[in-house]
Amino acid sequence: MPAEDPKAGNILEKIAARTRERVEAEKREVPLAEMACRARAVATAELAASPTGEFAFPFEAALRAEGMSFICEVKKASPSKGLISPEFDPMAIAREYEAAGAAAVSCLTEPFWFQGADDYLTAIADAVSIPVLRKDFVVDEYMVYQARAIGASAVLLICSILNDEQLTAYVSLAHDLGLTALVEAYEPEEVPRAIAAGARVVGVNNRDLCTFQVDFGRSIDLRPMVGEGRVFVSESGVETRDDVARLEAAGVDAVLIGETLMRAADKRAMLGDLRGPAKGTVPSAGADAKPAKGTVPFAGPRVKLCGMWRDEDVDAALAAAPDYCGFVVDFPKSHRSVTPERAIELGRALAGSGIVRVGVFVDADPETIELLVLAEAIDAVQLHGHEDAAYVRDLRELLDTTPLGRKARIIQAFRVTCAADHAAADLAAAEKSPADLVLLDNGQGTGEAFDWSLLADGAPTRPARPFMLAGGLTPQNVAETIAVTHPYAVDMSSGIESAGAAGAPQKDPQKMIDAVAAVRAAGKE
Structure with missing residues (x-):
């Protein structure tokens, strides 16, 4: 022929x-x-x-x-x-x-x-x-x-x-x-x-x-x-x-x-x-870790906008078009917290957008997490409390019992303390996590940064696995942070907020757009 x-x-x-x-x-x-x-x-x-x-x-x-x-x-x-x-x-x-x-x-x-x-x-x-x-x-x-x-x-x-x-x-x-x-x-x-x-x-x-x-x-x-x-x-x-x-x-x-x-x-x-292996591939995670497919970094990082709690926040996220959008579920200490029922409403409003919907949980009952996954309200689970490796494995086993659960990725957050010796231990623990992806932060939504030089290329403390980075990130400093740390993704919440009518922080639609644009531009560079 x-x-x-x-x-x-x-x-x-x-x-x-x-x-x-x-x-x-x-x-x-x-x-x-x-x-x-x-x-x-x-x-x-x-x-x-x-x-x-x-x-x-x-x-x-x-x-x-x-x-x-x-x-x-x-x-x-x-x-x-x-x-x-x-x-x-x-x-x-x-x-x-x-x-x-x-x-x-x-x-x-x-x-x-x-x-x-x-x-x-x-x-x-x-x-x-x-x-x-x-x-x-x-x-x-x-x-x-x-x-x-x-x-x-x-x-x-x-x-x-x-x-x-x-x-x-x-x-x-x-x-x-x-x-x-x-x-x-x-x-x-x-x-x-x-x-x-x-x-x-x-x-x-x-x-x-x-x-x-x-x-x-x-x-x-x-x-x-x-x-x-x-x-x-x-x-x-x-x-x-x-x-x-x-x-x-x-x-x-x-x-x-x-x-x-x-x-x-x-x-x-x-x-x-x-x-077979090729030169330049990303090193594997720790011996106990089993990162899921899709957790090696792009040439440019992904961006997550977190803490959506109002309908207008979701509308703004759709306009900004980040890779991930997060909801803090049942954590009353945060003004951004929403009930599981509200998280389902917000998550479904993003259905079909191509944005990965992330439920953020702090020491939550695994059944609550499973409920939101099976309700098709979230595509990924972010653990931001005291969850240990056993909790992560048990949650993975629970979610794997259904097709919907099997496709849900688990992200485990780790607090990186300021003291160098403690920070090294924190980062070593993150490297061994059995979660699909790890997030490195200064704490539970403090909005403050830790020493980013710990994650620089060649630094002995840099984890040998892809990571998300959070804490103190804004549209103004995110490009510099990316240049230093080369993360898989960046996560912003307080950095995309402004004071609302009553003085309480609220998501700022323009800052959300600026944040995504800054990350995209940094990735191209």
Whole structure:
């Protein structure tokens, strides 16, 4: 098959048009009602065999495992490179991927440009125990049903060939059938569309489908828009360990790799090379710590605005667009404290914004935390009291009992005292925390800074794991702080407040905007 001429226009539009013709022909062979019946029979059988009575969503679960996950593609040809694998044995390739430690297999089923087939996917799903993604160009609900019927665990939905109504309907249908929807974006405006459609797994294609050029900067730039509650997949163009390391450093959860593996004579060795350590990667946390994926720093830090307690605070946060937004829950000593019920109202007001909603708790009952997570009011938990490692582990175990809880990240705050010897001990304790991420502060919302030089590059006290930084940060000093400490994220509360009408501090919308802008500018520098 000759390669498609990149100058001939957007190949994706051509593939989508031909796929519509293909689906109409397939509907004449197997009508929509019959295909839907087949799909629901498969889904019903899975539910009947499930010990929980719920779908397991194995593709999504596999990508949420610790470390970078690899989705390895079975692909015979492509429009840009033509025939890739003349001697094509899809089952043998998939088994080799599984033996090499792949999290999932991606199988091309598009027959013209990629020379794929539905039968390949069915055979692969029977041959391996890891989940299989149907990689095709879904343009009709028929193809979602079809994916389930032929044995897929996940289906690809591409924003640029679907309108909002289709995207939402197909994501919902996939979830209803027990399929994970990998929703692919390319342009920045497509990420909010994916989130609004209900995507729990969002991918970004690094390849421009008009020029076929690859730019990993696209994944890196769009990663913050997806937030931490969703799985982020970087697709296309990965060739070396350095490519993977660059994406790891951007907080990417999984990579989808096709041609590099398909052309490798020893796929297991190639995947091992891609997975292996590379120079310049962030050191691991302490022996007891198990940082979650997404906790290595970006080139520029994230920003959290905390202590929202009024409706207008949430409105201002939406305008400022930070990466995180926090609510202090049931801590009467703080004027920013809200009840769990109020936290649910505020959290739901931010739903779909892409902002990670953080519940801040001080020695709270774990069941209260679980309530807010299950109410889908918060995406992350920040512990700011006397919680120890056992508390963190018990909370993680409690939250892991449900899919919603499993995706909630735990942030543990550590007070860094001023005395150098005590500060070193505080920072060493933070390094060993079993939480997904640690926050370093001078105390419980004192608004005062500790000695930031303790965190400077090369300082013996700097933790060998990513950290958030709080205490005394303002729009005016945050850039300087970032330059010294290079944190994963900064957290501001009192620094974005001004005196209200009654004299009590209140969130200042302009300071919130200025704070986010200052962090973004510092990250670019």
